[in-house]
Amino acid sequence: MTELAVFDMAGTTIDDRDEVYRVLREATEREGARYSDEVFQQWMGTEKHWAIENLLRLGGVEVTEEVHERAWQWFRTELARTYTENPPTPLPGIEDALTTLRERGIRVGLTTGFSREIAELIYSTMGWKQGETFDASSTGDEVPSGRPAPDMINTVMDTLGVTDRSAVVSVGDTSADVQSALRAEVTAVGVLTGHLTRADFEAEGAHLVLDSVADLPAVLAERTPAAVSE
CATH class of the missing domain: 3.40.50.1000 (HAD superfamily/HAD-like)
Known part of the structure; x- marks a missing residue:
C-alpha cells in the first residue's frame, strides 16, 4: 500500500506559466551564455543555483564566482518579482x-x-x-x-x-x-x-x-x- x-x-x-524557465534562461543569457533548447531542457527540474552554474559554462561563459553570484541574485530577484505580481x-x-x-x-x-x-x-x-x-x-x-x-x-x-x-x-x-x-x-x-x-x-x-x-x-x-x- x-x-x-x-x-x-x-x-x-x-x-507558473513557465516563468521559472524564462527567468532561468534569461539569468544566464544576460551574462552571455548561448545554448540550444535541448541543452536547456536537460536542466529543467534541477536545483537552480547549480543549473545556473552549469548553463553558464555550457553556454561558453567563464564561470567566476562573481559571474555566478550575479546571475544567481538576478534570478532570485526576478523570480520573486514575477511570482509576486502574477502568482502561480x-x-x-x-x-x-x-x-x-x-x-x-x-x-x-x-x-x-x-x-x-x-x-x-x-x-x-x-x-x-x-x-x-x-x-x-x-x-x-x-x-x-x-x-x-x-x-x-x-x-x-x-x-x-x-x-x-x-x-x-x-x-x-x-x-x-x-x-x-x-x-x-x-x-x-x-x-x-x-x-x-x-x-x-x-x-x-x-x-x-x-x-x-x-x-x-x-x-x-x-x-x-x-x-x-x-
Missing part, C-alpha cells in the same frame, strides 16, 4: 487530488528545485499550508545535492518516518524528476503537464506515465504497489 506521494512543484502541481496557480484538479490522497492516509510531500524562500512565497500566494495541503517539503537549497540526486525525496521520507521505499511514489514532469525517483528506489511517475512526451518518460525509465497528477488517486486505488512499479 502506498504510504507517501512526493510531488514536484512547477509543471507538476502548479502552473494550482494545476486543474491538483488540490482535490492532494486532499483525496491525504484523506486516504497517504501522506503528501513536495519537492522543488526552488530555494526555500521561493517555495514559501508560492505556498503563501496559493494558500497552501503544511499540515493541511501537504505534510512535508524539501527544497533544493536545503540538501547536499538537488535533483537528479535523491536527496529531497530522502529528506521527505526521513521527515515523515517512511522507510518502505516500495510504498513511495514520486511524481514529476521532467527527466530530473524521474532520475531522482529512480535513484531513491521509489516508484517514478511522469506527468504530461510539462514539456516531455510519454515516449520521453518511457525512455527515462519511468514506471508510470499519467496525463496529470489529478489522475493519481484513481490509479493508486486500482493498483497494488507491485503493479504500479512494473
Whole structure:
C-alpha cells in the first residue's frame, strides 16, 4: 500500500506559466551564455543555483564566482518579482487530488528545485499550508545535492518516518524528476503537464506515465504497489 506521494512543484502541481524557465534562461543569457533548447531542457527540474552554474559554462561563459553570484541574485530577484505580481496557480484538479490522497492516509510531500524562500512565497500566494495541503517539503537549497540526486525525496521520507521505499511514489514532469525517483528506489511517475512526451518518460525509465497528477488517486486505488512499479 502506498504510504507517501512526493510531488514536484512547477509543471507538476502548479502552473507558473513557465516563468521559472524564462527567468532561468534569461539569468544566464544576460551574462552571455548561448545554448540550444535541448541543452536547456536537460536542466529543467534541477536545483537552480547549480543549473545556473552549469548553463553558464555550457553556454561558453567563464564561470567566476562573481559571474555566478550575479546571475544567481538576478534570478532570485526576478523570480520573486514575477511570482509576486502574477502568482502561480494550482494545476486543474491538483488540490482535490492532494486532499483525496491525504484523506486516504497517504501522506503528501513536495519537492522543488526552488530555494526555500521561493517555495514559501508560492505556498503563501496559493494558500497552501503544511499540515493541511501537504505534510512535508524539501527544497533544493536545503540538501547536499538537488535533483537528479535523491536527496529531497530522502529528506521527505526521513521527515515523515517512511522507510518502505516500495510504498513511495514520486511524481514529476521532467527527466530530473524521474532520475531522482529512480535513484531513491521509489516508484517514478511522469506527468504530461510539462514539456516531455510519454515516449520521453518511457525512455527515462519511468514506471508510470499519467496525463496529470489529478489522475493519481484513481490509479493508486486500482493498483497494488507491485503493479504500479512494473
